Amino acid sequence: MRTTIRTLSLLAAGAFAATSAVAQDYPNRQVNMVIPFPPGGNTDLMGRALQAELAKALGQSVVVINKGGAGGTLGVIEVSATRPDGYTIGLTPNNPLTAQPHVQKLPYSMDSFKYVCLSYYVPYVVMASPRAPFKTWQEFVTFSKAKNDNLIYASPGPGTQPHLGILSALSAIKAEGVHVPFTGAGPMSQALLAGTVHAMSESTAVAKASNLNVLATQTNERIPSLSNVPTMKELGFPSEAFSAGGLIVPAATPDAVVARLQKACQDAVASDGYKAATEKLNATARFLPGPEFRKMFDADSKANAEAVKKAGLVAK
Amino acid sequence: MELLDSIAVGFATALTVKNLAFCFVGAFVGTVVGVLPGLGPVATISLLLPFSFTMDVTSAVILMAGIFYGAQYGGSITAILVRIPGEASTVVTCLDGYAMARQGRAGAALGIAAFGSFLAGIGVTIALFLVGPAMSEFALAFGPAEYTALVLLGLLLVTQLSSGPQGKALLMVAFGLLLSTVGKDPIYGTERFTFGVFSLFDGLNMALLAMGLFGVSELLIIAEGGAAHAKPVAQPTSLRELLPNAADWRASRMPILRGTVLGFFLGLLPGGGATLSSFSSYVLERRLAKNPERFGQGAIEGVAGPESANNAAAQSSFVPLLSLGIPANAVMAVILGALLVQGIQPGPQLIAKRPDLFFGVIASMLIGNLMLIVLNVPLISIFVQLLRVPGSILAPLIIVFCVVGAYTLSNSVPEVIIMIGFGIAGYLMRKIDLDPAPLVLAFVLGNILETNFRQALLVGRGTLSLFHTRPIAAGLLLCCAALIAFQLYQAVHKRRSAAP
Numbered sequence: 106m107r108t109t110i111r112t113l114s115l116l117a118a119g120a121f122a123a124t125s126a127v128a129q130d131y132p133n134r135q136v137n138m139v140i141p142f143p144p145g146g147n148t149d150l151m152g153r154a155l156q157a158e159l160a161k162a163l164g165q166s167v168v169v170i171n172k173g174g175a176g177g178t179l180g181v182i183e184v185s186a187t188r189p190d191g192y193t194i195g196l197t198p199n200n201p202l203t204a205q206p207h208v209q210k211l212p213y214s215m216d217s218f219k220y221v222c223l224s225y226y227v228p229y230v231v232m233a234s235p236r237a238p239f240k241t242w243q244e245f246v247t248f249s250k251a252k253n254d255n256l257i258y259a260s261p262g263p264g265t266q267p268h269l270g271i272l273s274a275l276s277a278i279k280a281e282g283v284h285v286p287f288t289g290a291g292p293m294s295q296a297l298l299a300g301t302v303h304a305m306s307e308s309t310a311v312a313k314a315s316n317l318n319v320l321a322t323q324t325n326e327r328i329p330s331l332s333n334v335p336t337m338k339e340l341g342f343p344s345e346a347f348s349a350g351g352l353i354v355p356a357a358t359p360d361a362v363v364a365r366l367q368k369a370c371q372d373a374v375a376s377d378g379y380k381a382a383t384e385k386l387n388a389t390a391r392f393l394p395g396p397e398f399r400k401m402f403d404a405d406s407k408a409n410a411e412a413v414k415k416a417g418l419v420a421k
Numbered sequence: 422m423e424l425l426d427s428i429a430v431g432f433a434t435a436l437t438v439k440n441l442a443f444c445f446v447g448a449f450v451g452t453v454v455g456v457l458p459g460l461g462p463v464a465t466i467s468l469l470l471p472f473s474f475t476m477d478v479t480s481a482v483i484l485m486a487g488i489f490y491g492a493q494y495g496g497s498i499t500a501i502l503v504r505i506p507g508e509a510s511t512v513v514t515c516l517d518g519y520a521m522a523r524q525g526r527a528g529a530a531l532g533i534a535a536f537g538s539f540l541a542g543i544g545v546t547i548a549l550f551l552v553g554p555a556m557s558e559f560a561l562a563f564g565p566a567e568y569t570a571l572v573l574l575g576l577l578l579v580t581q582l583s584s585g586p587q588g589k590a591l592l593m594v595a596f597g598l599l600l601s602t603v604g605k606d607p608i609y610g611t612e613r614f615t616f617g618v619f620s621l622f623d624g625l626n627m628a629l630l631a632m633g634l635f636g637v638s639e640l641l642i643i644a645e646g647g648a649a650h651a652k653p654v655a656q657p658t659s660l661r662e663l664l665p666n667a668a669d670w671r672a673s674r675m676p677i678l679r680g681t682v683l684g685f686f687l688g689l690l691p692g693g694g695a696t697l698s699s700f701s702s703y704v705l706e707r708r709l710a711k712n713p714e715r716f717g718q719g720a721i722e723g724v725a726g727p728e729s730a731n732n733a734a735a736q737s738s739f740v741p742l743l744s745l746g747i748p749a750n751a752v753m754a755v756i757l758g759a760l761l762v763q764g765i766q767p768g769p770q771l772i773a774k775r776p777d778l779f780f781g782v783i784a785s786m787l788i789g790n791l792m793l794i795v796l797n798v799p800l801i802s803i804f805v806q807l808l809r810v811p812g813s814i815l816a817p818l819i820i821v822f823c824v825v826g827a828y829t830l831s832n833s834v835p836e837v838i839i840m841i842g843f844g845i846a847g848y849l850m851r852k853i854d855l856d857p858a859p860l861v862l863a864f865v866l867g868n869i870l871e872t873n874f875r876q877a878l879l880v881g882r883g884t885l886s887l888f889h890t891r892p893i894a895a896g897l898l899l900c901c902a903a904l905i906a907f908q909l910y911q912a913v914h915k916r917r918s919a920a921p
Contacts, residue, residue: 299562
């Protein structure tokens with residue numbers, strides 16, 4: 106049903122293809138927002154929190170389409186191949202754009218898109234199993250550095266954001282460890298709670314959901330909700346890890362449409378409803394205009410390229 | 422006394438008009454989406470997610486839980502009537518449920534599935550009130566080594582699933598395991614058998630396998646059989662004749678009880694618990710039956726046990742979610758999201774801080790199951806009428822639903838092609854008398870087995886030490902060895918007694 110409507114409306118859009126005219130009265134119908142992860146995950150919740158406010162700001166309904174799979178790349182591929190008219194946009198975190206292209210062969214690159222706006226930021230923290238042989242940051246460092254395969258750490262799969270997060274932390278303290286990937290967040294939290302693995306890097310939401318001990322935050326400034334936990338920078342091991350996302354459109358999208366979307370995004374991110382929702386999810390509502398958003402992802406991509414190479418995850 | 426308090430808090434929460442309404446809507450919507458192949462509870466609950474942001478959190482979870490167990494029941498309706506399992510946990514219901522429907526006993530199968538689920542639901546609710554919070558430790562006792570051993574035991578049971586020769590079942594298990602290796606390597610991310618098709622990166626989807634091998638293949642058989650095969654099967658019309666009779670009840674009593682216990686424990690385990698519970702219940706009943714050859718030919722125990730087990734597992738999977746923040750399956754992951762959005766942190770403190778939420782949800786399950794019975798038993802006579810529709814009309818309609826369902830899984834076309842491919846494969850397998858059930862179950866278990874075995878090796882730093890130092894893992898492996906030894910003994914014994 107939804108697809109029929111979409112197909113019909115695409116045909117209708119094609120019929121009067123004078124781009125400038127289309128761009129001027131954009132948006133005059135429903136906008137589809139592709140989320141490249143399955144429902145219930147962090148990206149999905151961030152997208153759904155933005156959905157209502159974005160619809161208000163655009164004056165048109167915004168429909169979420171979850172297209173998960175292959176580390177978020179399937180959904181991003183869909184956005185890259187869509188008609189560049191602003192009626193199908195993507196809400197993606199950094200990983201599918203800044204990490205996955207280094208890990209697997211993909212039909213898109215950072216340059217396949219125009220960057221509309223950043224809409225949220227979720228810092229990562231290093232957390233320990235309640236049954237781990239360390240309780241504090243200092244003990245964690247000593248334990249991890251004592252032997253190369255002393256530390257066992259979890260991730261939801263090679264090349265995922267939590268994997269890159271812990272790699273960044275370990276690289277900062279110059280330690281190594283045994284990587285044990287799990288299939289998703291549930292089994293990973295279970296393994297940490299049960300003491301099967303010692304540590305992982307994830308968002309504070311995960312730490313709170315399973316009541317896990319946070320050793321340090323991978324940020325430059327302290328996280329307000331965790332004001333008693335030191336940052337890795339303070340501890341003398343600077344490491345930054347985060348999941349941050351925003352809206353992207355295909356590179357060929359007219360600038361007028363991108364500008365309209367950016368304005369709507371700014372209003373939505375500034376709204377009280379969105380701020381309240383993100384706060385509950387232990388994320389930060391953060392707006393960055395397109396160019397700065399792109400700059401942030403470029404820097405992230407560069408850092409990931411090195412980390413991925415070092416970990417031996419590079420695409421053939 | 423504490424127990425009575427919990428019950429009082431639970432029912433005081435669940436019995437408000439608002440929560441009763443949400444419970445009813447959830448159970449009803451769940452049944453409907455369970456009936457429609459492909460449109461599963463995950464998709465439905467995620468559609469409701471934005472609305473839950475502003476709802477009272479207990480009501481939201483009651484609504485979502487209702488959809489979840491409603492869909493479990495709805496899925497068994499299609500499994501019984503048209504041989505389409507919506508989820509891995511209803512695969513075994515196809516075996517005897519559909520056979521019963523072809524014999525004109527669809528009503529009895531649907532009835533026992535409904536009552537079995539209901540009784541299992543009551544059993545689990547009581548168990549959760551009694552020991553719920555304490556059971557969370559059970560989930561933590563299972564690490565990679567334990568899962569590996571448990572799944573190994575499961576695979577041995579799968580070979581006992583079909584009544585045909587063991588060799589054929591083993592062949593199907595091998596194929597299922599092979600199919601489970603498609604997609605990215607779970608540890609290193611290397612692509613395996615993907616042929617550059619992005620839809621295959623995360624492996625094959627179980628729902629596509631099940632819809633193709635069971636549903637589409639059956640429709641092809643109907644199409645081929647022409648008028649004779651497409652003839653509707655006569656079903657009794659009065660509700661009284663439709664429902665399970667006294668003999669059915671006698672046969673089903675113990676399977677329901679055993680299924681409930683199995684489902685309760687396995688449901689506490691994240692990842693595959695519900696699936697394991699339904700087919701281990703099936704195998705258990707077949708083992709215990711006086712004449713196991715009836716299984717697959719329409720034995721009501723083969724419906725009663727697994728259906729009770731998967732409903733029990735669906736409900737007990739809320740315990741690891743609420744008390745540990747561990748989602749046991751995709752539905753639980755969405756519900757976890759809804760909790761987090763509301764600022765509720767699941768965890769050991771949740772029961773102390775929000776007893777109304779924890780016990781309210783548990784009490785609502787009891788009420789929801791009662792509503793499902795009230796809702797569905799009168800509907801059985803209507804569902805059964807569906808079988809009066811001639812195959813020439815029903816079959817194309819079902820194909821359409823399957824295609825739509827396959828497409829909506831991830832909004833893409835390759836999924837549809839994969840499902841039809843498996844439909845044709847299933848058709849050919851039927852022609853040479855190969856049972857698809859062991860294949861589908863081995864496929865599900867294969868994924869769990871590979872990931873956990875390799876995790877166990879990593880955690881053991883390259884050694885098998887976890888398997889003999891952890892008592893539960895070692896115990897389960899001993900059970901596997903005993904099972905193999907028993908089968909060898911039986912085979913040798915049979916051969917000896919056959920020879921003069």
